[in-house]
Amino acid sequence: xxxxxxxxxxxxxxxxxxILRFNQPFNNGNDHSDFLLRTFHLGAxxxxxxxxxxxxxxxxNPLFKEMNQYRIRGMTTLKNYRGxxxxxxFILYGESILKKRNARLLWCHTKVSEINLL
Numbered sequence: 001x002x003x004x005x006x007x008x009x010x011x012x013x014x015x016x017x018x019i020l021r022f023n024q025p026f027n028n029g030n031d032h033s034d035f036l037l038r039t040f041h042l043g044a045x046x047x048x049x050x051x052x053x054x055x056x057x058x059x060x061n062p063l064f065k066e067m068n069q070y071r072i073r074g075m076t077t078l079k080n081y082r083g084x085x086x087x088x089x090f091i092l093y094g095e096s097i098l099k100k101r102n103a104r105l106l107w108c109h110t111k112v113s114e115i116n117l118l
């Protein structure tokens with residue numbers, strides 16, 4: 001069974017670098033936003049092995065009018081554990097925390113594109 005729990009910022013680095021920053025210099029935590037008071041990090045564990053990470057930052061996107069927004073970044077799962085709903089588990093667990101913090105919006109993106117669905 002996969003368990004989601006809080007982890008320290010530095011616990012995210014190994015998986016972030018292995019999956020998200022493949023073939024890039026190792027980032028050992030020079031992102032100050034990892035350590036901000038309202039930031040939190042989640043880890044997915046299988047048999048006590050860290051298999052996935054996700055980070056939630058209090059950050060407003062000017063495209064949305066809601067106040068107290070959070071952004072999810074750096075969410076990834078080791079390849080051997082994909083397809084087991086780790087990502088949706090991160091979202092559900094993170095949402096429960098954000099509700100307690102009275103967050104109004106959770107967003108995630110790096111590039112915004114306009115899509116006409118009509």
